[in-house]
Amino acid sequence: MKSFEINQAWGGTEKCLKCPIRNLALFADLQQADFNLLHQPINEFSFEAGESLYTEKGTAKFVYTIRSGMIKLVRYLPNGSYRIIRLLRKGDLAGIETLNGSTYLHHAITLQKTEVCRIPVEEIEALNSNTPHLYKQLTVQWQKSQNDADIWLSELTVGTSKQRIANLLLYLANNSSEEDSFYLPSRDDIGALLAITTETASRIVAEFKRQSLLHTEHQVAQINKPELMLIIKAGN
Amino acid sequence: MKSFEINQAWGGTEKCLKCPIRNLALFADLQQADFNLLHQPINEFSFEAGESLYTEKGTAKFVYTIRSGMIKLVRYLPNGSYRIIRLLRKGDLAGIETLNGSTYLHHAITLQKTEVCRIPVEEIEALNSNTPHLYKQLTVQWQKSQNDADIWLSELTVGTSKQRIANLLLYLANNSSEEDSFYLPSRDDIGALLAITTETASRIVAEFKRQSLLHTEHQVAQINKPELMLIIKAGN
DNA sequence: GTTATAAATTGATAATTATCAATTAGATAT
DNA sequence: ATATCTAATTGATAATTATCAATTTATAAC
Numbered sequence: 001m002k003s004f005e006i007n008q009a010w011g012g013t014e015k016c017l018k019c020p021i022r023n024l025a026l027f028a029d030l031q032q033a034d035f036n037l038l039h040q041p042i043n044e045f046s047f048e049a050g051e052s053l054y055t056e057k058g059t060a061k062f063v064y065t066i067r068s069g070m071i072k073l074v075r076y077l078p079n080g081s082y083r084i085i086r087l088l089r090k091g092d093l094a095g096i097e098t099l100n101g102s103t104y105l106h107h108a109i110t111l112q113k114t115e116v117c118r119i120p121v122e123e124i125e126a127l128n129s130n131t132p133h134l135y136k137q138l139t140v141q142w143q144k145s146q147n148d149a150d151i152w153l154s155e156l157t158v159g160t161s162k163q164r165i166a167n168l169l170l171y172l173a174n175n176s177s178e179e180d181s182f183y184l185p186s187r188d189d190i191g192a193l194l195a196i197t198t199e200t201a202s203r204i205v206a207e208f209k210r211q212s213l214l215h216t217e218h219q220v221a222q223i224n225k226p227e228l229m230l231i232i233k234a235g236n
Numbered sequence: 237m238k239s240f241e242i243n244q245a246w247g248g249t250e251k252c253l254k255c256p257i258r259n260l261a262l263f264a265d266l267q268q269a270d271f272n273l274l275h276q277p278i279n280e281f282s283f284e285a286g287e288s289l290y291t292e293k294g295t296a297k298f299v300y301t302i303r304s305g306m307i308k309l310v311r312y313l314p315n316g317s318y319r320i321i322r323l324l325r326k327g328d329l330a331g332i333e334t335l336n337g338s339t340y341l342h343h344a345i346t347l348q349k350t351e352v353c354r355i356p357v358e359e360i361e362a363l364n365s366n367t368p369h370l371y372k373q374l375t376v377q378w379q380k381s382q383n384d385a386d387i388w389l390s391e392l393t394v395g396t397s398k399q400r401i402a403n404l405l406l407y408l409a410n411n412s413s414e415e416d417s418f419y420l421p422s423r424d425d426i427g428a429l430l431a432i433t434t435e436t437a438s439r440i441v442a443e444f445k446r447q448s449l450l451h452t453e454h455q456v457a458q459i460n461k462p463e464l465m466l467i468i469k470a471g472n
Numbered sequence: 473g474t475t476a477t478a479a480a481t482t483g484a485t486a487a488t489t490a491t492c493a494a495t496t497a498g499a500t501a502t
Numbered sequence: 503a504t505a506t507c508t509a510a511t512t513g514a515t516a517a518t519t520a521t522c523a524a525t526t527t528a529t530a531a532c
Contacts, residue, residue: 075390078469083390100379105386128371135364135371142378143336149385150341154311154319157393157431160488187510195393197490202510218498233314396518423480433520438480454528 016042019117024091025065026119026141029133037130040120046113053094053108053116060098062118066090069114070183073106074192084192086148087111090177093141099124112183112219156194163235164194165204166228169214173223184214184221252278255353260327261301262355262377265369273366276356282349289330289344289352296334298354302326305350306419309342310428320428322384323347326413329377335360348419348455392430399471400430401440402464405450409459420450420457 016027016035027035044067047053053064053071071088085106088094097105098121127134156167168190176182185193190201208214208223213231215222252263252271280303283289289300289307307324321342324330333341334357363370392403404426412418421429426437444450449467451458 075386077390077394081394083394085386085389097379097382099375105383129368132365139374139378140336142375142382143333146333146378146382146385147341149382149389150311150321153321153385153389153393154313157389158313158317158319162488198509199491199511200489203489203512206511398518434479435481435521436519439482439519442481 021065021067021091025117026063026093026124026134026137028137030127030131031133034127034131034133037127038123039126040123042120042123043118044115045118046115047110049110049112049114051110053110054104055107056105057103060095060102060104061121063096063098063121063124064094064108065117065119066092066094067115067117068177070111071108071114072111072185072189073108075106082192083195084189086145086152087172087193089175092144096138096141096145099138111185111189159232160235161194161196161200162204162207163232164196165190165201165208166231168194169208169221169223170225170228170232172221173225181220181222184216184219257301257303257327261353262299262329262360262370262373264373266363266367267369270363270367270369273363274359275362276359278356278359279354280351281354282351283346285346285348285350287346289346290340291343292341293339296331296338296340297357299332299334299357299360300330300344300352300354302328302330303351303353304413306347307350308345308347308421308425310345311342318428319431320425322381322388323408323411323429325411328380332374332377332381335374347421347425395468396471397430397432397436398440398443399468400432401426401437401444402467404430405444405457405459406461406464406468408457409461417456417458420452420455422455 016022016030017032019025019027022028047069054060054062056075066088068090071092071094073085073088073094074082075085076082088108094108094116095104124134128138151171156164156171158164159167169184172182172184184205187198187202187205190196190205191198194201205214208228209216211227213224213227252258252266253268255261255263258264283305290296290298292311302324304326307328307330309321309324309330310318311321312318324344330344330352331340360370364374387407392400392407394400395403405420408418408420420441423434423437423441426432426441427434430437441450444464445452447463449460449463
């Protein structure tokens with residue numbers, strides 16, 4: 001594991017209060033006094049692309065808030081293939097299922113350089129018992145991930161492969177941190193996201209590039225949104 | 237709407253405490269005193285097959301606990317088709333998204349005769365503010381629906397249509413209230429569940445019937461589980 | 473029961489996608 | 503820079519599925 005701890009250990013209070021993404025994250029509603037309830041340190045980690053935060057059925061001790069970058073939640077299927085269940089970005093929570101169980105339900109793997117805050121589950125449980133301020137954000141996060149799953153199911157599993165990829169590109173562009181570019185997943189991952197083969201994903205991505213609907217430089221991508229939206233509608 | 241109220245209005249205390257599905261449902265952890273916090277009545281409704289509990293973007297005032305039967309959560313797509321996002325059964329919650337928003341995110345439609353308890357959102361919010369006993373069950377429910385969505389995404393969107401339908405039949409059989417039979421959705425709904433066409437769904441269901449892997453009488457179905465599991469593995 | 477209506481099934485064909493295989497481009501290590 | 507490995511692309515073909523259309527079966531209404 002190449003990940004490293006950015007700050008050795010700190011109480012949390014000072015830094016969480018000043019955190020640039022606090023309004024997006026789990027602790028949005030916590031107040032000064034609430035932070036004093038924290039006993040264990042909340043550490044900040046930086047992961048390179050392709051690293052694993054945790055694995056399915058692994059013992060679950062931490063929840064992660066994503067500060068920057070992108071994470072895929074992966075399930076491996078009995079036949080050896082894998083499916084990407086969801087993509088997580090800035091402000092999202094990973095591993096929150098551990099509040100009701102002792103193991104993680106997915107593999108969490110970074111797609112890019114990703115910075116996270118690692119919160120011990122026990123601290124979440126303690127906060128929940130002692131302050132009413134965390135509960136609201138937990139339900140907001142829950143709802144966000146549920147809604148994401150719904151969009152995935154309703155929009156990214158219908159239509160031809162071309163329509164699905166066009167939809168995915170628009171989704172990625174609309175949810176990117178950058179204004180006009182976004183991270184383009186590998187063809188393998190596009191396949192695992194949309195339940196199509198790597199080859200089909202590659203063919204269509206290459207075709208979009210030839211048609212100048214998509215420009216890439218390494219994994220940084222830009223798209224022609226209006227044209228892709230037409231493809232989703234018309235399907236040609 | 238043919239639905240009718242089973243009980244005109246009642247305080248909730250007596251009946252919720254004796255409810256046969258209470259251990260499954262939202263109020264599992266509530267104690268005698270907590271029920272006294274309820275001000276509005278919790279009414280019991282019975283719906284016939286094909287009725288609508290609520291519609292997407294409808295003003296959300298109620299959450300529903302399913303006592304018996306089955307409900308589909310539906311999203312209509314821009315092109316006029318629809319997708320079934322999830323199936324809800326005994327003990328599941330419908331409309332819980334309204335805790336963080338003012339509208340429902342799906343259409344909820346009964347597939348069979350279905351009995352529900354209708355809980356005003358305000359009561360849930362009030363309970364949450366005044367007792368810590370609801371929160372735990374809310375997260376349990378949240379996790380259950382998230383997990384269901386994950387299973388859907390990872391298992392029911394991969395493989396050939398035949399494998400997907402075999403998977404769906406096993407899922408329905410394993411989650412049925414009855415020991416050895418289950419409710420078989422219409423071919424339209426099977427299509428909307430698995431993102432395949434009605435015709436493909438019909439062809440495969442008919443084939444399974446010819447092969448005696450599936451027996452139906454009206455919409456009551458029985459399956460040969462071991463054989464269907466082989467089909468999922470082998471795909472033929 | 474008979475008729476009307478909706479759902480399920482089946483057929484023929486075209487379109488889409490998976491599969492297997494090879495090649496090219498890109499990234500990493502030496 | 504060169505060798506090595508991995509990812510992306512492309513081709514040919516078979517398999518799967520959608521589409522359009524017709525027919526049969528089931529359900530509901532009278």
